Amino acid sequence: MALAYTSVAIRTAFGAMRTFMGSQSHDERPPLFRTWGQLYAAVLIFLFLIIVLLYLFTIAFDEVSA
Amino acid sequence: MRVLDWIVFVVYLGYVIYLGARKGKGSRDTRDYFLANRTLPWWAIGLSVMATQASAITFIGTTGQAYVDGMRFVQFYFGLPVAMVILCATLVPFFYRANVYTAYEYLERRFDARTRLLASLLFLVSRGLALGVVIYAPSVVLSLILGWDMKLTILVMAVTATTYTVLGGIRAVIWTDVQQMLLIFVGMILCLLIMIWELPGDVTVIDALYLAGTTGRLRAIDFSLDVHNEFTFWSGLIAGSFLMLSYFGCDQSQVQRYLTGRSLRESRLSLIFNAFLKVPMQFFILLIGVMLFVFYHFEKPPLAFDQQGVQYIQTSAYRQQYRALHVEYDRLFEARQRAARAFIAARREGDRERLAEATATYQAMNARLEEIRRQSAQLISRASGKTYNDTNYIFPTFVIRYVPLGFVGLIISAIFAAAMSSIDSELNSLSTATVIDIYRRHLKPQADEHHYLLVSRIATALWGVIAALFALYAGALGSVIVAVNKIGSYFYGSLLGVFVLAIGVKRATGRGAFWGLLAGMASVYLASRLTEIAFLWFNILGCGVVVLVGYLLSLKR
DSSP, rough: OOOHHHHHHHHHHHHHHHHHHHHHHOOOOOSSSSSSSHHHHHHHHHHHHHHHHHHHHHHHHOOOOO | OOHHHHHHHHHHHHHHHHHHHHHTTOOSSSSHHHHGOOOOOOOHHHHHHHHHOOOHHHHHHHHHHHHHHOOGGGGGGGHHHHOOOOOHTHHHHHHHHOOSSSSHHHHHHHHHHHHHHHHHHHHHHHHHHHHHHHHHHHHHHHHHHHHHHHHHHHHHHHHHHHHHHHHHHHHHHHHHHHHHHHHHHHHHHHHHHHHHHSSSSTOOOHHHHOOOOTTTTOOOOOOOOOOOOOOHHHIIIIIHOOOOOHHHHHOOHHHHHHHHHHSSHHHHHHHHHHEEEEEEHHEEEEHHHHHHHHHHHHHHOOSSHHHHHHHHTTTTTTTTHHHHHHHHHHHHHHHHHHHHHHHHHHHHHHHHHHHHHHHHHHHHHHHHHHHHHHHHHHHHHHHTTSSOOGGHHHHHHHHHSSOOOOOHHHHHHHHHHHHHHHHHHHHHHHHIIIIIIIIIIOOOOOOHHHHHHHHHHHHHHHHHHHHHHHHHHHHHHEEEEEHHHHHHEEEHHHHHHHHHHHOTTTTTHHHHHHHOOOOHHHHHHHHHHHOHHHHGGGGHHHHHHHHHHHHHOOOOO
């Protein structure tokens, strides 16, 4: 069961990746970045920074654990 | 509310109807009525996407939740940017290039008519019922604030939103959403500024944050791996991604927004706009709730925010017990205020020993005060025979009591705007699925565009009537509301699974997709009955079962 599930997950991920790669070629460029991939990376980096900031915010004011 | 507030409120309602009618004037066919001829810019779609997701109960409920529980709810949205990136790279180009009206139309092209019909019906049933709750839930709170009969509040909300949606279609929906979202932003900023302004002169914002932090309310991140805990970093990032993928990728009320983009680029940018803004916006709304918690250290809040509950207890056998609790509450409020001031003074002096002592005293006082509030809620529950939860009344109580003249009307308008900007999108998407997936596909395929446009307007009005009727009787239905809220979690993950099959699994067949979808929903139903797993994880389960069952069934040709 687990093997079947893993196999489906890998095939699905590859299918989605093919879709992703295919969708890159025909589109207009996004603003500020050269490719959509770069813009997506910027979104994820932004999310990472927000999470880091929220973590710092949490520990900065957390007098309970301090 | 006073005269000036009423004027602001009435002007807002009139303006929204006028704007909706003006922007949507001249729709000649269903493509214009449902997709605005695919001419809209990304920022308008992006604001509409945001406004559709943020209902009135999100606005008043989230602030109340932060007041009671702190900032940890922000983690719920960590999956949103991830989901937006995945959608922009996969589903959005598919939908846009397929030139479809509904997400489910794509399922027929990929699989078969019955899979499309099943998915569309699931959407219509769950969204149609949920729309009644979207109207009912804020009406309960708003009718108390406005002093209106609840039926009148429901009717004003439903009739206004239905009128401009019928008249203008999606163009009216999106342009009114833009204005309403801007009003919501103004309302939020105004509330925070008023709260800070109303703090005592010797208490700074930094003092307020440290005070809230002492109670653990500023803990925005929780890395625990407990699957029973609803809001953790992992549930938000992993399970939240699946929920957001399902909501933004498979729910017609959101898909229809980005199908109106003037190009694929505009559609993608509207979602990326949300990916950047949503988490900071939720943080901001939660911060308002936390500042409200601090504000109520220096202004005495009512023991119970929902005054209807208090009326129950005044005429019940529990009134003496409640009075005794109130006396204790008054005493503890004064004691907590003194402890809070001692904490602020100790922190400023920087004396570690004194600070530790002041922190412990303050925490003890706050815990006792919260215990009194908990006991009061229990008493009211016993007196009324219903579960008592006043979280949604905390923020509106502040608005009515402390916000200056004129601004009350503005903030109440912002709460109405939050409600109507969700209602209009859902009405429009319900009408689209009804006309495109059911009426035009199965009942009357050969009619002209004029006929379909007329039917679309009638369908919008009918859904408005159904939602209003459901909202009017929702109070008497009790547990049905809870059931309606659960329906979404049964169907979202499973529906996502069908789209994953459609796009990611080349050999998937219609048979696999249809039965996989049913199996996914059944598995989520069973998991909700037999386990204690937090609801966010159901989306992964539903999606996984659909993909697995769908794939295995597709192997048998």
